[in-house]
Amino acid sequence: MRALVYDGQLRLAEGYPRPEPPPGEALVRVKLAGICNTDLEIVRGYMGFQGVLGHEFVGVVEECADESLVGRRVVGEINCYCGECPTCRAGAPTHCPHRTTLGIWGRDGAFADYLILPMANLHTVPQALNDEAAVFVEPLAAALEILEQVQVKPTMRVVVLGDGKLGLLVAQVLGLTGCDLVVGGHHEEKLAILRQRGIDARLADELPPEKADVVVDCTGHPGGFTAARGMVKPRGTLVLKSTFHGDVEVNLSMLVVDEITLVGSRCGPFAPALRLLEDGLVDVESLISATYPLDEGLTAFEQAQKKGTLKVLLKIQ
Amino acid sequence: MRALVYDGQLRLAEGYPRPEPPPGEALVRVKLAGICNTDLEIVRGYMGFQGVLGHEFVGVVEECADESLVGRRVVGEINCYCGECPTCRAGAPTHCPHRTTLGIWGRDGAFADYLILPMANLHTVPQALNDEAAVFVEPLAAALEILEQVQVKPTMRVVVLGDGKLGLLVAQVLGLTGCDLVVGGHHEEKLAILRQRGIDARLADELPPEKADVVVDCTGHPGGFTAARGMVKPRGTLVLKSTFHGDVEVNLSMLVVDEITLVGSRCGPFAPALRLLEDGLVDVESLISATYPLDEGLTAFEQAQKKGTLKVLLKIQ
Numbered sequence: 001m002r003a004l005v006y007d008g009q010l011r012l013a014e015g016y017p018r019p020e021p022p023p024g025e026a027l028v029r030v031k032l033a034g035i036c037n038t039d040l041e042i043v044r045g046y047m048g049f050q051g052v053l054g055h056e057f058v059g060v061v062e063e064c065a066d067e068s069l070v071g072r073r074v075v076g077e078i079n080c081y082c083g084e085c086p087t088c089r090a091g092a093p094t095h096c097p098h099r100t101t102l103g104i105w106g107r108d109g110a111f112a113d114y115l116i117l118p119m120a121n122l123h124t125v126p127q128a129l130n131d132e133a134a135v136f137v138e139p140l141a142a143a144l145e146i147l148e149q150v151q152v153k154p155t156m157r158v159v160v161l162g163d164g165k166l167g168l169l170v171a172q173v174l175g176l177t178g179c180d181l182v183v184g185g186h187h188e189e190k191l192a193i194l195r196q197r198g199i200d201a202r203l204a205d206e207l208p209p210e211k212a213d214v215v216v217d218c219t220g221h222p223g224g225f226t227a228a229r230g231m232v233k234p235r236g237t238l239v240l241k242s243t244f245h246g247d248v249e250v251n252l253s254m255l256v257v258d259e260i261t262l263v264g265s266r267c268g269p270f271a272p273a274l275r276l277l278e279d280g281l282v283d284v285e286s287l288i289s290a291t292y293p294l295d296e297g298l299t300a301f302e303q304a305q306k307k308g309t310l311k312v313l314l315k316i317q
Numbered sequence: 318m319r320a321l322v323y324d325g326q327l328r329l330a331e332g333y334p335r336p337e338p339p340p341g342e343a344l345v346r347v348k349l350a351g352i353c354n355t356d357l358e359i360v361r362g363y364m365g366f367q368g369v370l371g372h373e374f375v376g377v378v379e380e381c382a383d384e385s386l387v388g389r390r391v392v393g394e395i396n397c398y399c400g401e402c403p404t405c406r407a408g409a410p411t412h413c414p415h416r417t418t419l420g421i422w423g424r425d426g427a428f429a430d431y432l433i434l435p436m437a438n439l440h441t442v443p444q445a446l447n448d449e450a451a452v453f454v455e456p457l458a459a460a461l462e463i464l465e466q467v468q469v470k471p472t473m474r475v476v477v478l479g480d481g482k483l484g485l486l487v488a489q490v491l492g493l494t495g496c497d498l499v500v501g502g503h504h505e506e507k508l509a510i511l512r513q514r515g516i517d518a519r520l521a522d523e524l525p526p527e528k529a530d531v532v533v534d535c536t537g538h539p540g541g542f543t544a545a546r547g548m549v550k551p552r553g554t555l556v557l558k559s560t561f562h563g564d565v566e567v568n569l570s571m572l573v574v575d576e577i578t579l580v581g582s583r584c585g586p587f588a589p590a591l592r593l594l595e596d597g598l599v600d601v602e603s604l605i606s607a608t609y610p611l612d613e614g615l616t617a618f619e620q621a622q623k624k625g626t627l628k629v630l631l632k633i634q
Binding site: 046087095145149222225234241242248249250251252253254255256257259260261264266 | 409412462550557559560561562565569570571573576577578580
């Protein structure tokens with residue numbers, strides 16, 4: 001099969017072996033996949049991953065033990081867990097120390113004709129949702145994870161920093177709480193997507209000076225942390241959604257003095273993401289910058305890395 | 318009056334002007350005061366403070382508008398706030414941006430014959446508590462602040478790192494929750510104080526490998542953060558109680574991947590600290606390493622800076 005592989009360099013493999021689903025797993029024919037910042041970071045060395053990239057997808061189940069799933073259109077949670085260790089039994093399977101993660105850690109990903117995932121990870125997609133919306137379920141779930149972790153009250157002042165793909169999803173999700181939200185970014189055309197939905201979105205240097213109860217760093221770079229930190233009220237919460245290669249110098253004493261809470265936030269729940277998309281409460285299709293066939297995967301990656309680009313999709317079947 | 322002053326160097330001033338209480342404030346004759354790690358950090362440049370040091374004290378009210386307070390033995394909350402700004406009105410006066418802090422920021426401290434504090438900051442000390450216990454109310458309140466911020470459940474595994482003054486108070490307070498607590502330190506004689514109270518206290522390199530739901534860093538130095546971070550379970554909480562001069566390199570991406578919560582924690586509530594001491598639920602007197610008269614304040618500071626020393630007190634009147 002065809003696969004977009006990273007093994008020190010990114011390349012399109014033509015005769016990559018088609019995966020064989022072990023017991024409990026399903027073979028999925030991939031229809032559409034999305035390039036995430038994490039994919040771009042992996043190509044820069046993040047996680048040290050080698051293999052087929054990609055973890056945002058929608059596809060059709062081709063083979064699996066549960067016949068009711070065969071032929072169904074699905075999206076899939078990306079963390080594959082053992083289900084038996086203390087972490088899994090404590091209800092945190094996405095943190096299973098034995099986990100593999102689709103296209104990120106120990107498991108080939110979605111930029112290929114086929115992928116395999118445990119049946120338990122799959123969610124069927126309602127007919128009303130087209131592929132272009134369904135492919136956003138995984139990053140939208142990651143945005144919703146913030147609300148699993150932090151109680152964002154309707155009376156709170158909230159700042160989202162970053163107008164990239166994740167920032168625009170996070171802003172839309174937090175806007176649904178009724179909170180006093182302002183988004184800071186660097187691209188007028190991206191901020192305009194939020195303004196069209198009634199969200200106060202401004203160039204970062206035009207943000208009001210008033211500090212916020214909750215600040216979410218979706219900038220994807222180390223400098224974003226410092227900027228976000230400066231916007232949090234004493235006793236406020238700074239949510240970290242960015243992953244990148246390398247360390248950041250942090251003044252921990254000032255976190256103590258201001259009693260700031262930092263919350264790292266990663267993968268989130270798929271079911272509510274599907275509900276929000278089905279109810280039309282989040283707009284994802286205006287986030288699509290371009291769609292390329294898998295055969296033009298290298299060009300797609302080049303496009304995705306360009307400043308100002310939002311979501312680049314790979315049309316696979 | 319006499320005062321232990323830091324103005325680039327530490328010195329005992331003999332003719333320091335006695336403070337005059339403005340409206341709303343009380344003049345307190347200091348009886349006994351405690352040297353805190355923050356005092357030692359200030360002498361190394363932390364906060365850039367200059368003036369009379371000291372913020373842990375017990376004293377007697379000599380002058381104030383409320384006659385019922387005159388002659389009463391008191392301890393005092395150290396943050397003096399405006400009461401009118403949005404932060405104060407939001408119920409976080411210890412974070413008032415206009416605050417002064419006794420012996421730390423913009424206000425002379427307790428290592429002197431007299432201090433002034435707003436009447437609203439004073440708590441009368443029950444007769445059953447002697448001065449040697451009452452002088453620990455301020456650091457014990459800081460230990461209790463953790464429980465104001467983080468729900469420590471009885472079933473949780475908790476690690477306290479650091480067997481200094483604050484570490485021993487934090488360990489005792491957290492032990493009262495019934496949680497599965499282990500304390501890591503570097504001084505057998507300090508750990509023994511906790512063991513006598515039934516707390517599992519070990520040398521840091523003999524801590525069990527099992528990770529914890531909550532880890533509290535009371536080490537007081539940058540390396541403590543890295544050690545503490547390595548002991549937190551995914552989705553666990555790392556409480557920062559240490560303040561020190563300088564920054565620390567932090568891998569923020571790994572906080573995201575493991576969805577760790579960092580909580581900065583500073584000053585806490587006095588009333589529950591007084592209750593715990595009155596009920597004999599926390600032992601503080603075994604934490605006293607030495608007591609010096611104020612006139613020997615410089616020697617007291619030298620002693621307090623020696624490795625292995627716990628609380629050094631200054632007997633003032």
